[in-house]
Structure formats: structure tokens, C-alpha cells
Amino acid sequence: MNKLNVSLMAIDYVEPDEFISSDFIEKDLAEIYDRLKLPYGRIEMQTGIKTRGIYKQKKPSDISIHAAKKLFDNNEVKPSEIDLLIHASVCRDFLEPSTASVVHHGLGLRADCQSFDLSNACLGVVSAITVAASMINSKAIKTAMIVTGENSWPLLEQTLKTIKLDGSITRKSIKKYFANFTIGSAGVALVLGAADLNKPIFGHIKSLSDTESYTLCQGDGSTESLVMETNSELLMQKGVTLAKKNWQDLKLLSQCQYDHYICHQVGIHHQEFLYKSLELDISKDHSTFKKYGNTGSAALPLTLAIASSENKFAKNDQIALLGIGSGLHTIMMELLWN
Numbered sequence: 001m002n003k004l005n006v007s008l009m010a011i012d013y014v015e016p017d018e019f020i021s022s023d024f025i026e027k028d029l030a031e032i033y034d035r036l037k038l039p040y041g042r043i044e045m046q047t048g049i050k051t052r053g054i055y056k057q058k059k060p061s062d063i064s065i066h067a068a069k070k071l072f073d074n075n076e077v078k079p080s081e082i083d084l085l086i087h088a089s090v091c092r093d094f095l096e097p098s099t100a101s102v103v104h105h106g107l108g109l110r111a112d113c114q115s116f117d118l119s120n121a122c123l124g125v126v127s128a129i130t131v132a133a134s135m136i137n138s139k140a141i142k143t144a145m146i147v148t149g150e151n152s153w154p155l156l157e158q159t160l161k162t163i164k165l166d167g168s169i170t171r172k173s174i175k176k177y178f179a180n181f182t183i184g185s186a187g188v189a190l191v192l193g194a195a196d197l198n199k200p201i202f203g204h205i206k207s208l209s210d211t212e213s214y215t216l217c218q219g220d221g222s223t224e225s226l227v228m229e230t231n232s233e234l235l236m237q238k239g240v241t242l243a244k245k246n247w248q249d250l251k252l253l254s255q256c257q258y259d260h261y262i263c264h265q266v267g268i269h270h271q272e273f274l275y276k277s278l279e280l281d282i283s284k285d286h287s288t289f290k291k292y293g294n295t296g297s298a299a300l301p302l303t304l305a306i307a308s309s310e311n312k313f314a315k316n317d318q319i320a321l322l323g324i325g326s327g328l329h330t331i332m333m334e335l336l337w338n
Helices: 023-028 030-036 042-046 060-074 098-107 124-138 153-165 173-182 211-216 231-256 268-278 298-309
Strands: 003-013 018-021 050-055 083-087 114-117 146-150 184-196 201-209 216-220 226-230 260-263 319-324 329-336
Touching: 003 060, 003 124, 003 298, 023 030, 023 153, 023 231, 030 098, 030 153, 042 173, 042 268, 050 153, 060 083, 060 098, 060 124, 060 146, 083 098, 083 124, 098 114, 114 268, 114 298, 124 146, 124 184, 124 201, 124 319, 124 329, 146 298, 153 173, 173 231, 201 231, 211 216, 211 231, 231 268, 231 319, 231 329, 260 268, 260 298, 298 319
Parallel strands: 083 114, 083 146, 260 319
Antiparallel strands: 003 184, 003 201, 018 050, 146 184, 201 329, 216 226, 319 329
């Protein structure tokens, strides 16, 4: 499939319950920082992330339900119109049943509305868009809702405990944990329908994978206690190399001059390296990582939702959505703003 040809009928987001600063994290690790002679301020300096959100008392389904209800309240879309629900976040309530089941029940969706989880790391929502678009274009369904509820607190809490309890940790071995301090929280909901000239339309799409690099970022553990280890530098280099190849393919396919770019939100170093490598105009970038951090599958749609709410787009603007996720995978698509 080289063209999605479906419309974004509505999109909305919810903020995390509270924000934790990079300074707070470093003060919590003061004993380790002092013993290893690590410079304070390094998290914000290296990532550009000032704060990241957390939910201490909410499950992923709670976050997704909140985002979906806000969308219903603020738009003409009704729960009774939804034919498919996809829960696309990294975070889930449990391994079984699907978290989509909880969201489906919480929203009071029709019994014949299909629902399932779709997991693809930070590309979950973008991948869900491609699946929903196929079902809409085949006329299997008319309307799809995609939700994500990401919460960084279990990962952040477990990472802090692990570092403080590891008496053998060194300046070298602590590096694999620093990516965990960039992870944030948010909820996003969006609804797709058949192409409508009065609504934004998803157009051309290209995807590419480098699954040889699947070891560069791996998460494990239970839903209450997560662990993630990342080779950040190599992950960024491999990811941007893959993104550059896919970007060339999308440009060749679409023949489009883009007015806006929305990328996966990792941090300032990744942002600058990506824009330089792809030879993009960084003044056309929209980003949210400074406040929200890397919100996983919510990162790209959260940034799109915020830019939309701030009226950053004009009619007929062409928006490039550049998704990258561990695995490694990249999906890029265009969105014509109507």
C-alpha cells in the first residue's frame, strides 16, 4: 500500500497528572552522581528534556479512556459510530486480555465494534493507522478509533531503584539507563474515516525495516515494574540511517514540498542529527519533547494534536509524519491539511 487515502476525522490528547524535572531525577541520584563524579545537568543538556509526565495511580486503559472521552466531548464523532478500536501503546494493563477490551468497555462501544491491541514500540499508533486505513478502504469498516495511553512512571521508578541498589555500577554501565530518563507519559485518541475533502487526508506512505538492530533497545518486566536497556548512540545512528533511506523513497513517491515536519520525539541531539542527515528545514519542525519527553507511541500523534490545537496548520498545508521505532522500523506518511 503506497497511499492511505483516509481522513483524520478528529484527534485529541490528555496531559499527564504531574511532571518530573530532569533536576529532580539527578537530585534523587545524588549519591550515585557524586560517587561517579557525574556532572549535574547532563540529562537536560544532552537531551533538551526539561520535564516528563507521569501517572502514579492510572493504568494505560485509564489514560486511553480519558483521551477518547475528551475527543467525543470536543467533536461530532459519537461512540456508536466506532466500528474498530485499536489500543496501540507500549504500555498495557496486563498481558491478557487486550487492554483494548478495557477501553472498549469503558467507552461503552457497540458489541460488534472490533477491538484489539497493536504493539510496535514507538510506532504503535502509526502502524495502527495503516491497519485501520486498509480496513476502511476495503469497506470492512467505516470508522476506526486509535488510542494510546503511555505511562513512564513504572519504568522511571524501577530504573531509579536499580541504579541505587547496584553497588558495582560505573560511569560506563550507567549509560544504558539514561534513555529511560527521557521517557514521558500522555494519552492520545484519534478517529479515521473515509477520505473527506473537508478533513485532513493521509496520503502517500513508505516503510522500511532494519530488524538486524532489534537488540539496540529492549524492554522487559511486568506492567508494574518495567526495565529497558538502550544503546542510545548506536540506536540513533542506525535509526537515522534507516530513516534517511525511507525519506528518499517517500520524496520520490510523493513529489511533495512539505510545509511541516512532525517526527518521533526523542530529544534535541536526535532532532538535530535527523534534520541534518535528511537535509530538512528544522524551522518547519514541531516538537514536544522538552516538556513531555519521549512519550513512546503517543509522541508523534501528541505533537500533531498539540500543533493542531494551536492552529499551526493552514488549509492545504502538507505535513510529513516521520515515525521511527525500535526494532528497527520506520514508517513515514503525508497528511494534507484540509
